[in-house]
Amino acid sequence: MDVVRTAIGLMSGTSMDGIDVALLRTDGRGFIERGPFLGVPYEADFRQRLKRALELARPLTDRNGRPAELRDIELELTQRHAIAVMAFLERFGISANAVDVLGFHGQTVLHRPDEGLTIQIGDGQQLAQTTGLSVVYDMRANDMVHGGQGAPLVPVYHAALAGKFQQAGQAVCFINIGGISNLTFIGTDGRISAFDSGPGNTLIDQWVEMQTGQAYDPGGEIAGRGKVVAALADRYLASPFFRGNVRRSLDRGDFAPLRAGEASLEDGARTLAHVAAASIIQSTGFLPETPSTYIVCGGGRLNGTLIAEFSVMAEGLGSNVLTAEEAGFDGDAMEAEAWAYLAVRSLDGLPLTFPGTTGVGAPVTGGVLATP
Ligand SMILES: Nc1ncnc2c1ncn2[C@@H]1O[C@H](COP(=O)(O)OP(=O)(O)OP(=O)(O)O)[C@@H](O)[C@H]1O
Numbered sequence: 001m002d003v004v005r006t007a008i009g010l011m012s013g014t015s016m017d018g019i020d021v022a023l024l025r026t027d028g029r030g031f032i033e034r035g036p037f038l039g040v041p042y043e044a045d046f047r048q049r050l051k052r053a054l055e056l057a058r059p060l061t062d063r064n065g066r067p068a069e070l071r072d073i074e075l076e077l078t079q080r081h082a083i084a085v086m087a088f089l090e091r092f093g094i095s096a097n098a099v100d101v102l103g104f105h106g107q108t109v110l111h112r113p114d115e116g117l118t119i120q121i122g123d124g125q126q127l128a129q130t131t132g133l134s135v136v137y138d139m140r141a142n143d144m145v146h147g148g149q150g151a152p153l154v155p156v157y158h159a160a161l162a163g164k165f166q167q168a169g170q171a172v173c174f175i176n177i178g179g180i181s182n183l184t185f186i187g188t189d190g191r192i193s194a195f196d197s198g199p200g201n202t203l204i205d206q207w208v209e210m211q212t213g214q215a216y217d218p219g220g221e222i223a224g225r226g227k228v229v230a231a232l233a234d235r236y237l238a239s240p241f242f243r244g245n246v247r248r249s250l251d252r253g254d255f256a257p258l259r260a261g262e263a264s265l266e267d268g269a270r271t272l273a274h275v276a277a278a279s280i281i282q283s284t285g286f287l288p289e290t291p292s293t294y295i296v297c298g299g300g301r302l303n304g305t306l307i308a309e310f311s312v313m314a315e316g317l318g319s320n321v322l323t324a325e326e327a328g329f330d331g332d333a334m335e336a337e338a339w340a341y342l343a344v345r346s347l348d349g350l351p352l353t354f355p356g357t358t359g360v361g362a363p364v365t366g367g368v369l370a371t372p
């Protein structure tokens with residue numbers, strides 16, 4: 001029998017809004033028992049430090065390069081993850097002895113798939129020492145070494161969750177609307193097709209923060225008061241990203257922010273919510289068939305304007321749209337759960353990525369193990 005392990009997944013995503021912590025009991029294959037979830041938000045000062053880390057990383061050509069200031073931020077990020085793990089264990093009354101492994105994503109500070117370069121800061125060895133737990137980290141690198149895009153990695157977990165839809169003979173598509181959006185299509189034959197689908201919340205967050213100082217558009221209310229400025233939307237939707245047959249993974253900076261004066265606050269937020277929804281639909285043109293059901297995950301599902309628009313577009317094409325919760329999952333926890341699942345697969349030497357997910361030539365495993 002395959003070994004069932006208890007793993008904690010840790011995700012600090014492209015939105016840089018905080019650390020997601022989730023527990024999973026799994027054999028890294030078909031057995032999945034979901035445990036508790038905790039979101040530990042970053043305060044504004046640390047978000048600024050992470051933005052500084054993106055600037056410091058921009059000139060890097062070596063993924064191990066760490067100018068002193070970037071290394072300081074890496075150590076602070078790692079320390080914050082250790083504190084988040086301790087807070088999680090305490091909050092839910094879980095003994096550290098019951099945990100087999102931590103799956104540590106770190107923070108992506110640079111992602112240039114065309115140059116074979118992806119950098120996540122986060123020191124796995126330090127996290128293992130501080131927590132006394134084994135850590136699997138740096139899970140994207142080996143995929144890129146083998147010619148993959150290094151992202152997305154969550155699809156193998158989506159596929160494991162899709163069983164009940166497959167049994168019902170439905171082609172299902174998970175949409176994760178985070179800082180960037182990505183999707184995983186699982187056909188009725190179990191075949192996976194996954195890729196980054198466009199800008200998610202990042203453009204909206206940047207716009208709303210520049211105009212109001214708020215980190216995001218709560219509920220999509222600001223967008224709800226605006227109208228789509230077609231010329232601005234077209235500028236984004238005409239991006240070469242949506243053309244050609246090879247799917248490319250995205251970096252946070254790949255789509256330029258809307259500039260001050262280009263729209264009112266409300267129209268800008270509305271236009272960017274439209275862009276987020278329409279870019280997912282444009283990307284679904286690369287799927288082998290129209291999904292019967294979409295399952296929407298990630299923070300963007302809480303932007304009511306974005307989701308209303310996406311639902312109208314998807315339903316117009318004959319699909320059904322469910323939130324993660326309506327489908328029986330947790331839309332906030334899913335990425336962190338995926339990092340727990342991937343860590344267990346890594347320990348068992350199972351592949352993390354596949355030709356249909358990152359474009360890698362053959363299935364490859366990944367991750368580096370650090371022990372305390
Ligand atoms: N109540 C809300 N209303 C509207 N938008 C929200 C709400 N809560 C979160 N969001 C949006 O969701 C974002 C965070 O989403 P999420 O945590 O899924 O992203 P991430 O994991 O950082 O990104 P990625 O999946 O790209 O790595 C926030 O930056 C914000 O834009």
Ligand SMILES: CC(=O)N[C@H]1[C@@H]2OC[C@@H](O2)[C@@H](O)[C@@H]1O[C@H](C)C(=O)O
Pocket residue numbers: 013014108111118150151152153154155178179180181182196249250335
């Ligand atoms: C390089 C990187 O960190 N990419 C993230 C980002 O955020 C969403 C999208 O772009 C996806 O490709 C990926 O994260 C998800 C969790 C993944 O790898 O599946």
